[in-house]
Each structure stands twice: as structure tokens, then as C-alpha cells.
Amino acid sequence: MRQGRGRRSRVELHGWLAIHKEAGWSSTRVVERVRYLTGGAKAGHGGTLDPFSEGVLPVALGEATKTLSMVLEGNKGYRCWIRLGAESDTGDPTGVLTPCDAPLPNRETLQAALAAYVGERDQVPPAYSAIHVDGERAYERARRGEKVELPPRRVVFHRVELLHYADGLAEVEVECGKGTYMRALARDVGRDLGCMAYLERLLRTKTLGFALTECITLERLAQAVEQGLLNEVLMPVDRALDDIPALRLRLEAWSRLMNGQATWIDAGSVEPGTVRLLSPEGRFGATATLSEGLDASGRRLCTPKRLFHVA
Numbered sequence: 001m002r003q004g005r006g007r008r009s010r011v012e013l014h015g016w017l018a019i020h021k022e023a024g025w026s027s028t029r030v031v032e033r034v035r036y037l038t039g040g041a042k043a044g045h046g047g048t049l050d051p052f053s054e055g056v057l058p059v060a061l062g063e064a065t066k067t068l069s070m071v072l073e074g075n076k077g078y079r080c081w082i083r084l085g086a087e088s089d090t091g092d093p094t095g096v097l098t099p100c101d102a103p104l105p106n107r108e109t110l111q112a113a114l115a116a117y118v119g120e121r122d123q124v125p126p127a128y129s130a131i132h133v134d135g136e137r138a139y140e141r142a143r144r145g146e147k148v149e150l151p152p153r154r155v156v157f158h159r160v161e162l163l164h165y166a167d168g169l170a171e172v173e174v175e176c177g178k179g180t181y182m183r184a185l186a187r188d189v190g191r192d193l194g195c196m197a198y199l200e201r202l203l204r205t206k207t208l209g210f211a212l213t214e215c216i217t218l219e220r221l222a223q224a225v226e227q228g229l230l231n232e233v234l235m236p237v238d239r240a241l242d243d244i245p246a247l248r249l250r251l252e253a254w255s256r257l258m259n260g261q262a263t264w265i266d267a268g269s270v271e272p273g274t275v276r277l278l279s280p281e282g283r284f285g286a287t288a289t290l291s292e293g294l295d296a297s298g299r300r301l302c303t304p305k306r307l308f309h310v311a
Helices: 027-038 063-070 107-114 137-141 182-193 219-227 237-241 251-257
Strands: 015-021 043-045 054-061 077-083 084-086 096-099 119-123 151-166 168-178 197-207 245-246 263-265 273-278 285-295 300-307
Touching: 015 063, 015 219, 015 237, 027 043, 027 054, 027 219, 043 263, 054 063, 054 107, 063 237, 063 300, 077 182, 107 168, 119 182, 151 182, 168 273, 182 197, 237 285, 251 263, 251 285, 273 300
Parallel strands: 054 197, 084 197, 245 273
Antiparallel strands: 015 054, 043 054, 077 168, 077 197, 084 096, 119 151, 151 168, 263 300, 273 285, 285 300
């Protein structure tokens, strides 16, 4: 759909797109491209990827953007290529490299060093990061040559596995929690081994419940739009909320809750806490809270938290 000088009109579009971001693109630029291709009026991404990185970048459209604050807590998966024998001031290949003459470790030594990272630990974020320091991004200060010292933060590594190692390049698979920097992992492993290291390449394989295998490229998205097949690649608004229990309601309860009114419902075996609410037809429309206490009929009080206006 176009108007005036080839510009697309904005449309109401709701759902998620799992984009395979290519190296060289910023996350913001990907979102802008998605908005242009789809004509979506509102969009946002689920977790920044550095321009040199590639992989899973979930993009929320329309009402799905309301779920972003609810899903940024999840675990993530990465494929990391760690180059031993030098350190980068940015932690990646875009920075200034400082070579190290120390001997490189053998496979067994490297494997043991990586395995030691499994579990909770403190990690100092890279100076070139988007963390705010006195109202300014850390990377902005670092680019001006200022010394940036960031406090350590508690992170968790669920798995750090060496897949391949040859000629000073280690291919490593990582599963971790939120706020964990792979550039910092490469830096720290190199320092532990005494030979220095930096992250040469990064591929995000999963985040927010989206996997690399279900991603499409921007080129494929453009083809889908051109062929009128956007709905085949657009995922539901609540796609990123799959781990939250869903309740399908009767019409009376559905109507009351969609009007912002709390109501007592038979929640069956669903535990108290946050739930997704589905219409009698199975359409997602809200998140709500189920009460701890029960009434005389064994029902829980269902209080709407956020409504989603999805046609």
C-alpha cells in the first residue's frame, strides 16, 4: 500500500516478526526497515544486537509492543567465535586490537576455563556498552577517549560449551540469563588464560522464546509482503508470552474483563498469578492476575492488568 511519492501509508498491524539480523545492520535500522516494508505504524525490537552481530532479533508490531516490558527477562542463546591472542578495546573486531605474545592454550585448558563460567558470577560490562553513566551512554564516553569504569553485575551462565577450536579461534555455544555480555565473556576468558581474547563473531540463536530456525531475513519479509503473504510470517501478539498460562473465558466473563472489571471465574487448575485471557473463540485479549484466595464456590478473582486491542 503506497501513497504520494512512493511512501507507504501506516496501517494497524499487530504481532511479532522473528527477524534474522545480518551483520552490519543496527537493531534500530532493522526495525525501521520492518516498519517500511510492512507499513506498520508502531514497532520495537526485543533486545539490542550490536551491528557486527547477527541472529535472532524479534520485532514487535502494534499491540505486541505492549509485551516488550514483560518478556525482556528471558534466557538467551548464542554462538560465539572467540579469537585468542589479542584484546580489543571494544571487545569485538570493530575496535583497536592489542596483540599478546603469550602462548595459546591447548583445547583441554581452554575447555576447563570455559566450563568454570557455568553458574552465577559477577561480570563487568564492556566500556563500549549502552549502559547509562550520569545520563550518557557508556560507549559515547569511551569513544571520546574517556576512561569508563562500570560496576560489575550479577549474571548467570547455564551452559558454556566449546564446539570447535583451531588456529586460535574458539567456537563456543552459550546459554545465559539477561544482561550477560558475550564481549565481556571473551575478554575475561582471554585474561584468565593470559593470552587475551576478543569476540570475533556473534550469532544469537534464541531470545524471548524465539529460535533462529523460525527467523526470516529482511529480504524474505519483503517477498512475503510483495506476495501478500505477510500473515504467514507474522506471529500472534501473545507469541512471546507462551510461558504464561492461558484461560479461555465464557462470554459474560470475557465482556466484563474487557471492560476493565474484575470478576470471579472458575480457573480450574491454573495457579494464582499472571495469566493470559482468551475470548470464547480463543483470541488473546488481555493479561490479568488471579487471586490467591478463593470464594465460597472455589473461584478466583480475575483482575485485568493490560488490555490488548487486537482486531
